[in-house]
Each structure stands twice: as C-alpha cells, then as structure tokens.
Amino acid sequence: MLAESARGFLDEKAPVKHLRDMRDAGKTHDPALWKEMAEMGWAGILIPEEFGGVDMGHAAAGVLATEMGKTLVASPFLSSSVIAATALKQVSDARAGEALAAIASGERTYALAIDEKSKFNPEGTEMPARREGNGFRLSGKKTFVIDGGFADRLLVLARTGDGLTLFDIPADRAGITRETQSMIDSRDAARVVFDEVEATGEDVLGQVDDAMSVLKPALEAGQAALAAELSGVAAGAFGMTVGYLKERKQFGLLIGQFQALQHRAADLWCQTEVTASAIAHAGRMLDADPENATLAVSLAKARATETAKQAVIEGVQMHGGIGMTDAFDMGFFMKRARAGAEWLGDYGYHAETVARLKGF
Amino acid sequence: MAQETEELAGFRAELRDWLEENCPAEMRDGSSPEDHTCWGGRNWVFESDAQKAWLNRCAAQGYTVPTWPREYGGAGLSRAEEKVFLSELARIDARLPLQSFGIWMLGPALLHFGTPEQKAHYLPPIARGEVRWCQGYSEPGAGSDLASVQTKCEDKGDHYLINGQKIWTSYADKADMIFALVRSDREAKKHLGITFLLIDMRNEGVSTRPIKLISGVSPFCETFFDNVVVPKVNDEGISAVVGTVNRGWDVAKYLLTHERSMISAMGTGLGGARPLGAVLKDDLDGDLDTSLRAAAMKAEIDSLAIGLTLERYKDMANSGQGVGDASAMLKYVGTELNKDRHELMMSAGGSDALEWGGAFGDRPADWLRTKANSIEGGTTEVMLGIVSRRVLGLPG
Incomplete structure (x- = not known):
C-alpha cells in the first residue's frame, strides 16, 4: 500500500529525470518537492503524532527509502527525517519536541556532521569542543556532511575531554563556513569548517561525553534506511537491465537469449531477494527491539552495498556502450550506489561489525 | 525478540515442560554429525534405547x-508454533527425532x-518412522533433463509392468518404498507421458547397487527394475499412482520445490550452528589470516541473510x-554458500584436515559431499535457467 502510493507520486514528481534536471541546473535540493513529501507525512514517518508526525516506524521508513532509491530521489529524508528525528527522539525535552515538529512539517532540515577523514569512523572523531566558561568552543573540519550545503541545522560530533558529545546547532552560527562538494552522485554534501564556534550546554543533544546513547540509534536508523535506499537503487538499475535484455538484438537474437547473460541476470535477482530479506529484518528489529538491532542493521547495509554494486556494474556492462553515456540514466545509478556504499560505513565497516558480534 | 502472543508463550511453556520430561539426555546433542540421524x-x-524412546514419544505427540x-500423524502446528517448536529444540540442542525423504518430499506431495x-x-507410517522412502527420479540419461526419464511403465490391466533403471537414489538400499517417475506414454510430449508411482522395494525384480562417491561414502544407489509387477491398487485398495496417470510431472515439480528448499537450508547454519568465523578461529587455535577472515565474514553475512530469506519465503x-x-x-544461493563454507573449513583445517578421519573427523568427507549440493535436486545452472525464464521472463 505505502509502496504503491509512494511509487505513484515519485514516478510523477521525481523520476530519474528530476535528478538529471537538478544536476543540469546546478541544484542539489528541491524545497518544493520536499514540501509535498512532508504534506504526505513522509518527513514525519518516524515522528510521534503529538509532534505532528505519522509515527509509522522504521520498516515503513525503509519502504519509502526503497521507493526513493528506485528513481534516485534527492531529498533530506535520510538526514532529517530518519537520522536527526531518531536522535531527537532519544531526548525528551521541549526543545527536542519543537525540533521534531519542525522536521515533521518539512520546514526544518538537518545534516549530520561526523566524518573527518575519508572513511566513516565516529568513534575516532578528533575535532575538539573545548570547554570554555559554561560552554564550548568547536574548532576543526568535517567532511562528507550529507545535505550540509542547505541544511538549517547541524548535528555535530566532537570530542569533549575523554568522551564524545553531540551538538545540535544552527548551520549559520558565527564561525561556521560551508563549502559545497561537487559530488559524483549529484547530491548535496559539504565540507564544514568550525572556527572557534561557540556552543552552550543548551546546544548539547543528550549528555556531555555521552554522544552515543543518542547517536547510535540515529546512525542505525540511517544505516537501515540507506540500505533500503540502496536496494531500491539496485532494483531500479536491474529493472532497466532486464528490460533491455528483452528488446536489444545482436547477432540476430535478443541478447536475453544468451545463457551467459541469463545466468548473470538470474544471479543478480537471487542476490536482490536475499538482500531484501536482510533489509526487512533490520526494519523489524529497529521497530521491535532497537537495543539489539546492530547486527541486523550492519547485515542489511553490508548486503545492500554489495548488491547495489553488482546491479550497477552489470547494468552498465549489459547495456554496452550506451550504458557509458551521460545521456542514458544508468550512470546515475552507478554513481549513487558508490556514494551510498561509503556513507554511514562501507561494506568493510559493517562486515567487521558482523564479525565482532559473531565472535571473530 | 518481539513480544510473543499469550497463546504462543503458553505453547512455549507447555512444550518446554514436555521436552524437559521427554527428551532423553543422550538426544541433547543436536549438533552431532549426520551419522546419528x-x-x-x-x-x-x-x-540406543534413548533414540527409540525419543522417536516414539515425539511420534505420539505428532512432533516428528x-x-x-x-x-495424518502430525501435531497440526501453525507456522508460528513451528518456529517456537524448532527454537525450543535448539535451546536444549535436541536432535530431530526423525528425518526422512517421506517427511521432506513425499509427505508434502501426498x-x-x-x-x-x-x-x-x-x-x-512416515510420521511414526515405520516406513522409509527413497526418491526414484534421475536416470543415467536423465539428469538435469529430468523430464526425459525412460523407465518403462506398461499398463497390464490390473497392474503396471516396470522396466528400467534409476540412479542417484539416496539410500535406496535401506529404503522400504520408492516414489518413482516412470514413462507411461512414449508417444506424448516428454512432460506429458510421466506417471508418479509408489513401488514397494520388496517387489520381485527390484535391486539396488550403492555408488561409492569421492567422499568415500555411498549415500546414493543405482536402482534396477526388471519386470517389476506393481498392482494398480494394493491389498487394501490404495492406488499406486499419485495424481493422474501421465500427469506425474505436476507432482514431480511440486515435490522438487520442497526438495530444493530443504537442500538450501543446509548452508545457512540454521538451528543453532556456531558462526563460521568462530569455528575457524578455534580450528586454527588463533587468529584468522586476512584473506580467510574476509572470506569468513562474507560467508557469515550471506549465511544470515539467506537464513532470513528462507524464513521469509x-x-x-x-x-x-x-x-x-x-x-x-533458495536452492542456488543455499548450496553455493554451503560449498563456500566447507572450502573455508578445509582451509582453516590446513594439512590436518587432509587426513581421512583425522583431527577433524568427517570434515574432508563432508567437504567433498557438499560438491553434490549444487548438482542434486537440479544443478545450479538449471536453477539459474528457471529463474531467468520463469521469474525474469527472459526469452528461451
């Protein structure tokens, strides 16, 4: 039901061409599209009804993310409505409630500023938030801040003495400079420089030196939704490819008649089915037993990363030369799959998590 | 775990008590090797007496x-109750009381x-473990191309006369009955002249010969039918044909889907098996090298995801x-994974795993045996062909 209605809306309002048009116009965000998504309740999919959300849970968020992935929809859904909303839900004060309401209505967007190096490693965060008087001073540089070019607020992870602390601050606070990155997937990302940025105790989300009790659930929610999006990316690329196998002729035959291609296409379908099970399981675990969802989430992200990679590589190869052209959409899928592979932990990061939880 | 309904929790509690009372201590080694099946x-x-008692107690409850x-001898459990049942068996590491081709294949088809x-x-009798069945499908000339079976079935009025040969009949030498695909119409298109027939192995003219495999064991046989008389109805008036004469392919296909699901479960380490990486680490008595560890991680990830897929299906x-x-x-991904897992176990075992019955016991034989997983019940290539034509609709 949710999938069908989302599909109908996205096919009309946000087909792949929408991303292409945005790229050609030099844009990474479409506020009008996001407003419509918010009106349908998508921005508040995880937000309690008392704050204006629809509170449908992580499995439903995964269904939406999958549908968005199929046509490479660029929106603040993951950053704001999944990651930031989940972080804010861990805190029960009036400001968090107000922030959740602003996300649900679509009027406020968030970006998560964690990465400092080229690989995801939240525990290895070095950027200091130095204590000064009653507050803090943040100095350093964050990279790969997804949606950081346009977001209204930033969730910033910084080192405070022995621990890590998560700050929730406006993106235009004095001392913050945002430098837009020109990303291969045509989506928004920024390098954010913090030059003696002031923060108060009010700006801390959760407790000082204890970022992870707020951030871990938020990251896992984001990883599961990103895995779901990647499964949509795989499905979108695969659908185009199977269609092409049924219409393209070479050597007087449909190329789908060649067993070498049939078996690779069949293997890819099998892998997408196996990955779909892992993604559904992650959504269920986040809804039913979020304290113990880490294994399920890492399993989903690891599988989705690999399946999306296989789908886009086969997608280009089976299309042949046309798959390499910018005029054809397959390249957009390949580039999104690569960016999605890195964001919030790559295959190796999540495979290590599985191995650690499985005792080796 | 999500919250269980009150009804399921009640069933779990009852079952736990029943198992406590009825599962003999000797039967609580469910992860033991196949030769205790x-x-x-x-x-x-x-x-042992314990094995007999465990079978009979379970059969009385329908738990086989x-x-x-x-x-028909079952317990009428719902799918949710079955999950509880299996998880409670796994909790005390209980063996399955009975396994058979009657349970996995013929039963669902019947x-x-x-x-x-x-x-x-x-x-x-299948449920009580009184009659053991085997599967007469493949022939020397009909492997992957199963529908070209040639074992001849002639209608002789009150009986059928069977002549021909089956191959790869698992445990035919130990079976009481065989369910076989036989050619009852030589004129019809090959899928349409096949009958699914139930034959008593005690009949005159039925003989078997074990085939020794590369693993050193002989789970498979050749089975010969030499002028075997199969009454159309037995002494108790029961028909020997399942489904309709000449439409046995429908039954065969249905049964194959069960066989494939069963084989696919082998590689997933379901049922309480330890994570592969932990097993390998113990084998080596130390850390895995980088390439083995990376391969073990992939196998573990695939194993978990395929297990979830089996559950979902x-x-x-x-x-x-x-x-x-x-x-x-399911058959394709499960069997390829199982082969990968056994390759890794051999690799972790090093030279110690090269010795028959050595430090790692049956490991080399098990490794070799898994190579058949992607052949039996339809090869990997046949599975990919089915997916490409029937699921993806690619042209033939």
Missing part, C-alpha cells in the same frame, strides 16, 4: 512432522495431490502466496 523404516536398528494435520485414502494409508508460502519458481533461488 534417525531415518526409521522396517529395518531400522536404533543406536509438527505441521502435518493431526489425522498432502497436496493424494487421495484421502492414500493420505490415511501412507502418511501415518516460508512465511510467504504459509500465507498462501505461491513461491514455486523462487525455490530455485
């Missing part, structure tokens, strides 16, 4: 075939295609959605 049958020799209807009389006659089947051709997917 209880297959049942007329000639079965129990390895928990999801079959009670009237439940779907059998007459009420056939069900009442054949199913309860069982749930779909249970809610009435046809999974038919998708069983080819």
Whole structure:
C-alpha cells in the first residue's frame, strides 16, 4: 500500500529525470518537492503524532527509502527525517519536541556532521569542543556532511575531554563556513569548517561525553534506511537491465537469449531477494527491539552495498556502450550506489561489525 | 525478540515442560554429525534405547512432522508454533527425532495431490518412522533433463509392468518404498507421458547397487527394475499412482520445490550452528589470516541473510502466496554458500584436515559431499535457467 502510493507520486514528481534536471541546473535540493513529501507525512514517518508526525516506524521508513532509491530521489529524508528525528527522539525535552515538529512539517532540515577523514569512523572523531566558561568552543573540519550545503541545522560530533558529545546547532552560527562538494552522485554534501564556534550546554543533544546513547540509534536508523535506499537503487538499475535484455538484438537474437547473460541476470535477482530479506529484518528489529538491532542493521547495509554494486556494474556492462553515456540514466545509478556504499560505513565497516558480534 | 502472543508463550511453556520430561539426555546433542540421524523404516536398528524412546514419544505427540494435520500423524502446528517448536529444540540442542525423504518430499506431495485414502494409508507410517522412502527420479540419461526419464511403465490391466533403471537414489538400499517417475506414454510430449508411482522395494525384480562417491561414502544407489509387477491398487485398495496417470510431472515439480528448499537450508547454519568465523578461529587455535577472515565474514553475512530469506519465503508460502519458481533461488544461493563454507573449513583445517578421519573427523568427507549440493535436486545452472525464464521472463 505505502509502496504503491509512494511509487505513484515519485514516478510523477521525481523520476530519474528530476535528478538529471537538478544536476543540469546546478541544484542539489528541491524545497518544493520536499514540501509535498512532508504534506504526505513522509518527513514525519518516524515522528510521534503529538509532534505532528505519522509515527509509522522504521520498516515503513525503509519502504519509502526503497521507493526513493528506485528513481534516485534527492531529498533530506535520510538526514532529517530518519537520522536527526531518531536522535531527537532519544531526548525528551521541549526543545527536542519543537525540533521534531519542525522536521515533521518539512520546514526544518538537518545534516549530520561526523566524518573527518575519508572513511566513516565516529568513534575516532578528533575535532575538539573545548570547554570554555559554561560552554564550548568547536574548532576543526568535517567532511562528507550529507545535505550540509542547505541544511538549517547541524548535528555535530566532537570530542569533549575523554568522551564524545553531540551538538545540535544552527548551520549559520558565527564561525561556521560551508563549502559545497561537487559530488559524483549529484547530491548535496559539504565540507564544514568550525572556527572557534561557540556552543552552550543548551546546544548539547543528550549528555556531555555521552554522544552515543543518542547517536547510535540515529546512525542505525540511517544505516537501515540507506540500505533500503540502496536496494531500491539496485532494483531500479536491474529493472532497466532486464528490460533491455528483452528488446536489444545482436547477432540476430535478443541478447536475453544468451545463457551467459541469463545466468548473470538470474544471479543478480537471487542476490536482490536475499538482500531484501536482510533489509526487512533490520526494519523489524529497529521497530521491535532497537537495543539489539546492530547486527541486523550492519547485515542489511553490508548486503545492500554489495548488491547495489553488482546491479550497477552489470547494468552498465549489459547495456554496452550506451550504458557509458551521460545521456542514458544508468550512470546515475552507478554513481549513487558508490556514494551510498561509503556513507554511514562501507561494506568493510559493517562486515567487521558482523564479525565482532559473531565472535571473530 | 518481539513480544510473543499469550497463546504462543503458553505453547512455549507447555512444550518446554514436555521436552524437559521427554527428551532423553543422550538426544541433547543436536549438533552431532549426520551419522546419528534417525531415518526409521522396517529395518531400522536404533543406536540406543534413548533414540527409540525419543522417536516414539515425539511420534505420539505428532512432533516428528509438527505441521502435518493431526489425522495424518502430525501435531497440526501453525507456522508460528513451528518456529517456537524448532527454537525450543535448539535451546536444549535436541536432535530431530526423525528425518526422512517421506517427511521432506513425499509427505508434502501426498498432502497436496493424494487421495484421502492414500493420505490415511501412507502418511501415518512416515510420521511414526515405520516406513522409509527413497526418491526414484534421475536416470543415467536423465539428469538435469529430468523430464526425459525412460523407465518403462506398461499398463497390464490390473497392474503396471516396470522396466528400467534409476540412479542417484539416496539410500535406496535401506529404503522400504520408492516414489518413482516412470514413462507411461512414449508417444506424448516428454512432460506429458510421466506417471508418479509408489513401488514397494520388496517387489520381485527390484535391486539396488550403492555408488561409492569421492567422499568415500555411498549415500546414493543405482536402482534396477526388471519386470517389476506393481498392482494398480494394493491389498487394501490404495492406488499406486499419485495424481493422474501421465500427469506425474505436476507432482514431480511440486515435490522438487520442497526438495530444493530443504537442500538450501543446509548452508545457512540454521538451528543453532556456531558462526563460521568462530569455528575457524578455534580450528586454527588463533587468529584468522586476512584473506580467510574476509572470506569468513562474507560467508557469515550471506549465511544470515539467506537464513532470513528462507524464513521469509516460508512465511510467504504459509500465507498462501505461491513461491514455486523462487525455490530455485533458495536452492542456488543455499548450496553455493554451503560449498563456500566447507572450502573455508578445509582451509582453516590446513594439512590436518587432509587426513581421512583425522583431527577433524568427517570434515574432508563432508567437504567433498557438499560438491553434490549444487548438482542434486537440479544443478545450479538449471536453477539459474528457471529463474531467468520463469521469474525474469527472459526469452528461451
């Protein structure tokens, strides 16, 4: 039901061409599209009804993310409505409630500023938030801040003495400079420089030196939704490819008649089915037993990363030369799959998590 | 774990008490090797009194075939209850009381295609472990191309006369009965002249010869039919044909989907098996090298995801959605994974794993045995062909 209605809306309002048009116009965000998504309740999919959300849970968020992935929809859904909303839900004060309401209505967007190096490693965060008087001073540089070019607020992870602390601050606070990155997937990302940025105790989300009790659930929610999006990316690329196998002729035959291609296409379908099970399981675990969802989430992200990679590589190869052209959409899928592979932990990061939880 | 309904929690508590009282201590080594499997049958020799008691107690409750209807020897459990049942067995590491081709293959086919009389006659002895069945499908000239079976079935009025040869019949030398695909119409198109026939192995003219495999064991046989007389109805008036004469392919295909799902479960380490990486680490008595560890991580990830896929498909089947051709997917991914896992176990075992019955016991034989997984029940290539044509609709 949710999938069908989302599909109908996205096919009309946000087909792949929408991303292409945005790229050609030099844009990474479409506020009008996001407003419509918010009106349908998508921005508040995880937000309690008392704050204006629809509170449908992580499995439903995964269904939406999958549908968005199929046509490479660029929106603040993951950053704001999944990651930031989940972080804010861990805190029960009036400001968090107000922030959740602003996300649900679509009027406020968030970006998560964690990465400092080229690989995801939240525990290895070095950027200091130095204590000064009653507050803090943040100095350093964050990279790969997804949606950081346009977001209204930033969730910033910084080192405070022995621990890590998560700050929730406006993106235009004095001392913050945002430098837009020109990303291969045509989506928004920024390098954010913090030059003696002031923060108060009010700006801390959760407790000082204890970022992870707020951030871990938020990251896992984001990883599961990103895995779901990647499964949509795989499905979108695969659908185009199977269609092409049924219409393209070479050597007087449909190329789908060649067993070498049939078996690779069949293997890819099998892998997408196996990955779909892992993604559904992650959504269920986040809804039913979020304290113990880490294994399920890492399993989903690891599988989705690999399946999306296989789908886009086969997608280009089976299309042949046309798959390499910018005029054809397959390249957009390949580039999104690569960016999605890195964001919030790559295959190796999540495979290590599985191995650690499985005792080796 | 999500919250269990009150009803399921009640069932779990009752079951736990029952198991505590009825599962002998000797049977609580469920992760033990295959040679402790209880297959049942007329000639079965129990390895211990405990094995016999465990089978009989379970059979009395319907727990050898928990999801079959009670009237046919099952416990009539729902899918949710079955999950509870299996998780409670795993919790105390209990062996399955009985395994057989009757349970995995013929039973589901009879439940779907059998007459009420056939069900009442054949199913309860399977559930009680009294009759052991084998599967007569492949022939020397009909492997992957199963529908080209040639074993001849002639209609002689009150009986059929069978002549021909089957191959790869698992445990035919130990079986009491065989369910076989036979060619009953030589003129019809090959899928349309096949009959699914039930034959008593005691009949005159039936003989078997074990085939020794590269693993050193002989789980498979050649089975010969030399002028075998099969009455159309037996002494109790039960028909020897399942489904319709010449339409046995429908039954065969249905049964194959069950066989494939069963084989696919092998590689997933379901049922309480330890994570592969932990096993390998113990084997090496130290850390895994980088390449072995990376391969073990991938195998573990695939194993978990394929296990979830088996569960998802069982749930779909249970809610009435046809999974038919998708069983080819389960079979393909499950068996390839199982081969990978055994390659890694051999690698971790190093030279110690090269010795028959050495430090790692059956490991080399098990490794070699897994190579058949992607051949038996339809090869990997046949599975991919089914997916490409029937699921993806690619042109033939």
